[in-house]
Amino acid sequence: MASGEVLDTAALLAWPVERMRGGFVVPGQRSELVRISPDRELAVEAADLNWETPSEDALAIARDLATSTGDMAGLSNVDFELLALTLERGAILVTDDYRLQNLCELGGIAWSSVKTEGIRSMWSWELRCSGCGWVADAPKNPNSDRNLGNCRDCGSELALRRLR
Ligand SMILES: [Zn+2]
Known part of the structure; x- marks a missing residue:
């Protein structure tokens, strides 16, 4: 059973502090956030997020999955690490990125969208x-x-x- 949520940067931008409290994120998102919305960094700091770097084992599993679906070429480093952290934590990946949603569907990983409806078919x-x-x-x-x-x-x- 999935426990905990891994939050992509869209969630960090859109959600109120209370909603994201305790979520898992990767260090690379900090610079994404500063670039996209510097004002948002304070709110994110207040949310007591768990900043974690995925293990080599988790990255290897994520690499196999993304390579087998062909999604790897379209993934950023942050996307890739979020996928690996979700695998490592047995968590739910919260993302509006269709490519990550596609990978979760094909890899049997729980996911939910930040605000959009999400994909209807797999590619x-x-x-x-x-x-x-x-x-x-x-x-x-x-x-x-x-x-x-x-x-x-x-x-x-x-x-x-x-x-x-
Ligand atoms: Zn050619």
């Missing part, structure tokens, strides 16, 4: 060249700079495509 993804259609191997690490890379054959940009 898998592949990283495909926009020029020649070459399909890249799923990356083994989260994508920190939003640049998905270029085709090794023709040099065109790679893009994530939903598999049917």
Whole structure:
């Protein structure tokens, strides 16, 4: 049974202090928060959140899951660590990120949305060249700079495509 909640940054921005009290978060969210909404940092500090870094074991499980679904290329480091922390804690992941929701569905992980309705169907993804259609191997690490890379054959940009 899931216990505790791992809160993505959307929850930290949207929820009242009392609602987020005691939630689990990863240290990387602090800089996200400062960047998006500096005023919000004080409220978050008041909420007695549990700032935790996921273990290597949990990161390895999250990596296998995100690689198998093809979601890894679209994940930020913070997203990836939130997923791992949720696995480690046996918690519920609170997120409005469709990619994280998709991963939870496919991985049998409990999740709830911050405010939107959430996904209705599950997807898998592949990283495909926009020029020649070459399909890249799923990356083994989260994508920190939003640049998905270029085709090794023709040099065109790679893009994530939903598999049917
Ligand atoms: Zn190509």
